[in-house]
Amino acid sequence: MSFQPILLAVEVTEKSGGLFDFDATLPIMAIQFLLLVAILNSTFFQPLLQTIDSRNDYIRDTNNDAKARLAQAEQLALDYERETAETRKTAQIMIETAQAEANRIKAEAIAQANLEAQAQIAAAKATIEEQKAIAFAQLEGEVSGLSRQILERLVGTV
Amino acid sequence: MMINFAALEVGKHFYWHIGKLEVHGQVLIVTWIVIAVLVILSSLATRNLKRIPDGLQNFMEYALEFVQDVAKTAIGEREYRPWLPFVGTFFLFILVSNWLGALVPWKLITLPEGELAAPTSDINTTVALALLVSGLYFWAGISKKGLGYFARYVQPTPILLPINILEDFTKPLSLSFRLFGNILADELVVGVLVFLVPVFVPLPMMALGLFAGSIQALIFATLAATYIGEALEGHGEEEHGH
Numbered sequence: 001m002s003f004q005p006i007l008l009a010v011e012v013t014e015k016s017g018g019l020f021d022f023d024a025t026l027p028i029m030a031i032q033f034l035l036l037v038a039i040l041n042s043t044f045f046q047p048l049l050q051t052i053d054s055r056n057d058y059i060r061d062t063n064n065d066a067k068a069r070l071a072q073a074e075q076l077a078l079d080y081e082r083e084t085a086e087t088r089k090t091a092q093i094m095i096e097t098a099q100a101e102a103n104r105i106k107a108e109a110i111a112q113a114n115l116e117a118q119a120q121i122a123a124a125k126a127t128i129e130e131q132k133a134i135a136f137a138q139l140e141g142e143v144s145g146l147s148r149q150i151l152e153r154l155v156g157t158v
Numbered sequence: 159m160m161i162n163f164a165a166l167e168v169g170k171h172f173y174w175h176i177g178k179l180e181v182h183g184q185v186l187i188v189t190w191i192v193i194a195v196l197v198i199l200s201s202l203a204t205r206n207l208k209r210i211p212d213g214l215q216n217f218m219e220y221a222l223e224f225v226q227d228v229a230k231t232a233i234g235e236r237e238y239r240p241w242l243p244f245v246g247t248f249f250l251f252i253l254v255s256n257w258l259g260a261l262v263p264w265k266l267i268t269l270p271e272g273e274l275a276a277p278t279s280d281i282n283t284t285v286a287l288a289l290l291v292s293g294l295y296f297w298a299g300i301s302k303k304g305l306g307y308f309a310r311y312v313q314p315t316p317i318l319l320p321i322n323i324l325e326d327f328t329k330p331l332s333l334s335f336r337l338f339g340n341i342l343a344d345e346l347v348v349g350v351l352v353f354l355v356p357v358f359v360p361l362p363m364m365a366l367g368l369f370a371g372s373i374q375a376l377i378f379a380t381l382a383a384t385y386i387g388e389a390l391e392g393h394g395e396e397e398h399g400h
Contacts, residue, residue, distance in 0.1 A: 037243050
């Protein structure tokens with residue numbers, strides 16, 4: 001290892017070249033760079049930008065579609081809820097009507113039955129009274145016959 | 159062997175002669191490698207594009223969205239699109255150059271003269287890139303506003319005319335020298351440290367070099383996009399060096 005290379009480099013720098021050695025490399029680099037821009041534009045920038053754009057479109061479309069579907073589903077859910085509530089209300093009303101009807105029928109039937117029962121009781125009482133009267137009449141007849149007999153017997157034996 | 163490995167060769171170039179012209183062969187070789195890496199990566203990534211990205215496509219999409227963000231921030235949502243390939247390629251080319259220069263052990267390959275290094279550590283590359291930026295923002299301004307573009311030189315007041323003109327020279331100058339200086343300095347620091355202490359000690363500097371390399375790529379791309387954005391917008395308000 002020695003410092004000779006550095007010294008050599010300095011010598012060479014003075015002779016030809018050096019750090020600020022401009023030559024045909026400059027325009028060649030510029031042209032090469034422009035070529036690279038053209039190549040990368042067709043193999044890198046345009047294809048990838050197109051892909052990214054179409055992907056963004058796809059994502060936006062799908063997103064919109066999904067949003068529309070979600071809104072639709074929510075609407076359907078709302079409709080369903082409303083219908084269910086209505087049906088429930090209708091059912092409630094029907095039940096209430098039916099109960100009221102049943103109650104009414106029951107009350108009527110009970111009233112009817114009561115009336116009939118009272119009528120039968122009254123009829124039965126009337127029959128009893130009648131038979132009682134008949135029985136009393138018979139008994140009175142028998143009583144008078146028996147008393148006459150008793151009297152004849154008593155008179156006869158006297 | 160040890161000498162080869164640790165020698166510092168500053169300002170020596172591997173000259174190729176094309177007709178009467180001289181070119182720096184070592185720069186062109188590494189540039190071709192950089193271009194090959196970029197082209198192969200991007201064609202592999204876009205060969206079979208999928209709606210749900212995976213693997214390399216995912217990575218390259220991340221890179222694309224990164225540079226897209228840089229261009230969008232500097233140029234604006236509406237006008238960035240035509241300039242994205244330029245800004246993006248500036249970023250990717252400089253980043254891959256810097257990283258290849260820092261990560262690949264180029265010293266193992268010996269050239270007759272000079273040594274392989276990041277293309278961005280050669281002033282020709284950075285000046286070429288910076289002049290392209292100048293050309294691009296002039297083109298952007300003129301294609302949008304025609305000759306009215308030059309009205310910006312006397313805005314907000316004609317007194318600023320010399321400064322505004324000067325700025326067209328300082329922009330490429332600062333762009334090129336910032337990139338060139340950073341990358342070359344990092345290579346020299348690593349080179350000197352390897353020369354002095356060949357084990358472990360240079361590693362933090364190398365890591366720093368990777369960091370600086372990506373930062374420089376980002377700065378160059380951001381500034382290029384900002385200059386283009388300014389030319390498109392064009393109401394005084396130029397920013398001076400960063």
